[in-house]
Amino acid sequence: MSYFGLPRLCFFGTFRASPSTINNIDSNFAEPPILRQLWNPKGGHEFQLLRGNEITIPPSITVKPCSVQSVTTQSGTILTDPAADPLIGQLVVSTNSPATGKLVDLDPDQQQVSQVWGMQLGIGDPASEWLVGDFEAAYFQQIFTSRAPGGFAIGFSAVYQSKLTNLQWPANPASPVLQALKTASPDCLSIRFVVDRLDATPATPPLANGDPNPNGVPNPNFTLGRISGTIGPATVAEPARITLGRMLRPGSAPPPSALKVGGAKEDLLAAAAPAGPINTNFNLAPALVDTSRNVVGIDLGNALPFNGDGTPANAGQLQLAVQTSTGNLVLGAIANTADNYRQQAFLFEFPLGANAAAVASNPLVVLSNGNIVMTENPTGAWIDAAEHVYRMDASTNAEVTLYSTVFGAPPPTGQNVTLDVSPMGNGTNQQPLIVTPQAVTLGPDGTATFQMSSGIPGNPRGPIDGQVYQVTFTWSEDTIPDQTAFVSAHVYDAFTAPATPAWTDVQPIFKQIMILYPFMQSILDLSDEATVIANAAPIANFMRLPVTSPHFMPVTRDLSGPKTAMILAWLDAQGGAH
Numbered sequence: 001m002s003y004f005g006l007p008r009l010c011f012f013g014t015f016r017a018s019p020s021t022i023n024n025i026d027s028n029f030a031e032p033p034i035l036r037q038l039w040n041p042k043g044g045h046e047f048q049l050l051r052g053n054e055i056t057i058p059p060s061i062t063v064k065p066c067s068v069q070s071v072t073t074q075s076g077t078i079l080t081d082p083a084a085d086p087l088i089g090q091l092v093v094s095t096n097s098p099a100t101g102k103l104v105d106l107d108p109d110q111q112q113v114s115q116v117w118g119m120q121l122g123i124g125d126p127a128s129e130w131l132v133g134d135f136e137a138a139y140f141q142q143i144f145t146s147r148a149p150g151g152f153a154i155g156f157s158a159v160y161q162s163k164l165t166n167l168q169w170p171a172n173p174a175s176p177v178l179q180a181l182k183t184a185s186p187d188c189l190s191i192r193f194v195v196d197r198l199d200a201t202p203a204t205p206p207l208a209n210g211d212p213n214p215n216g217v218p219n220p221n222f223t224l225g226r227i228s229g230t231i232g233p234a235t236v237a238e239p240a241r242i243t244l245g246r247m248l249r250p251g252s253a254p255p256p257s258a259l260k261v262g263g264a265k266e267d268l269l270a271a272a273a274p275a276g277p278i279n280t281n282f283n284l285a286p287a288l289v290d291t292s293r294n295v296v297g298i299d300l301g302n303a304l305p306f307n308g309d310g311t312p313a314n315a316g317q318l319q320l321a322v323q324t325s326t327g328n329l330v331l332g333a334i335a336n337t338a339d340n341y342r343q344q345a346f347l348f349e350f351p352l353g354a355n356a357a358a359v360a361s362n363p364l365v366v367l368s369n370g371n372i373v374m375t376e377n378p379t380g381a382w383i384d385a386a387e388h389v390y391r392m393d394a395s396t397n398a399e400v401t402l403y404s405t406v407f408g409a410p411p412p413t414g415q416n417v418t419l420d421v422s423p424m425g426n427g428t429n430q431q432p433l434i435v436t437p438q439a440v441t442l443g444p445d446g447t448a449t450f451q452m453s454s455g456i457p458g459n460p461r462g463p464i465d466g467q468v469y470q471v472t473f474t475w476s477e478d479t480i481p482d483q484t485a486f487v488s489a490h491v492y493d494a495f496t497a498p499a500t501p502a503w504t505d506v507q508p509i510f511k512q513i514m515i516l517y518p519f520m521q522s523i524l525d526l527s528d529e530a531t532v533i534a535n536a537a538p539i540a541n542f543m544r545l546p547v548t549s550p551h552f553m554p555v556t557r558d559l560s561g562p563k564t565a566m567i568l569a570w571l572d573a574q575g576g577a578h
Contacts, residue, residue: 197226537571
């Protein structure tokens, strides 16, 4: 099961992402600070799916509320008319309860796995049928930096995939699809969404170095972007961040030697392409074969190029096909239209008919004007880690699970995967300080689990705690590897707290937080001893919350366990004990 499953719903609208950016540059961590503010120095790290009346956005802005655009029934029928199902047109938004979700980087030297923490979503009508669920913390992946003209961040896109848990369902939904989804998947749901067109210009014109222009004209769309996604059934046991299926990569090949009819005659004719020159920028796309329904689905939501205005670019006449030894067997035409992106998140589904056997043992490809522009590995191999992001104290262990398939099925037993560790970013200590086995063997179900053991980095980056490492996994069958699929681990420095912590031990940590995250000034000044003592109890309460809470302190989740324990011990001595 996954968001590919049935029933499912697709949503579209506006999101907001407002990270603080002073902490994006290593030199800003030093004392005294050498500040480059970048594009959003006062960001509060909010991440929201918007309904349009939030206090965090300018009242004059017209936001496209994030809402259900279509539902797909258990029989596979796609509905877009609210008269057919009352869920269509209803909200898919952040509840902002108990606070807004938070956008969190792992490290200034690894900003390609930004996570959303503590977000709760509401689906439906909050005055009547309102499904509420917690978004499991997830990182963005498969970043597409050449999706559209405009550069950072308006031309970028990326994917979040996760689960909604702790579901609170309406008792008897009037929506047939919502009722069917409740029956099929009562405990959790699979969700995947694409974010793009983030407006990262606070004022026009910006300064030459990219910092905000204090004398510029404020941009009312600042920190707003577009979101398109899908929600479907899930099981508690399945991995949340990946789909156990197949994966197409950007790739080209000579024109096929033959073109076979995959189904009806019209399947040979791709949908009319948008106007303009052909854009050959493509990205990764997961696919899944549903053998029970004899269909194949492909998610092109983060794979096809856009124009500068956000409309689909002309990628040629697109088709999904299976590449066989005698030619490409066309499965169906891909309609690369704005309506399909808005209503169906570019999730396309095609019947296999008599082609099921061919698809089970041959690579899927996307054709543009008859030429291959996206392809599976020729071997059909795919591998990824269940989680990409780890935060580790020195001298601790963490478990990593790899999942693999060959044409969507478990690979032959005994396949070996080589592991490699390297430091990321700056630092004088360039020795790997995470220990893993040199290789692991995939089991009969296609999984392998190994331990990462962290060492003691030795403070190689001075004022930045610890070091961040990249753990890669290489499988000989994976001939076109996904370059974004690797594990990132931030290992914190070893730290021994004094027996009786004093303010002089705590103050340097709090002062650095205030420098890197100036939005805290609107809440309280952590660098001032009297202010902290007066607020010792609430600060301690926030620091004791689960890490998944949007109120967790620190919001950036970048303190090691021993440093957190020291701060709590000092706060408790000031009256912060709960």
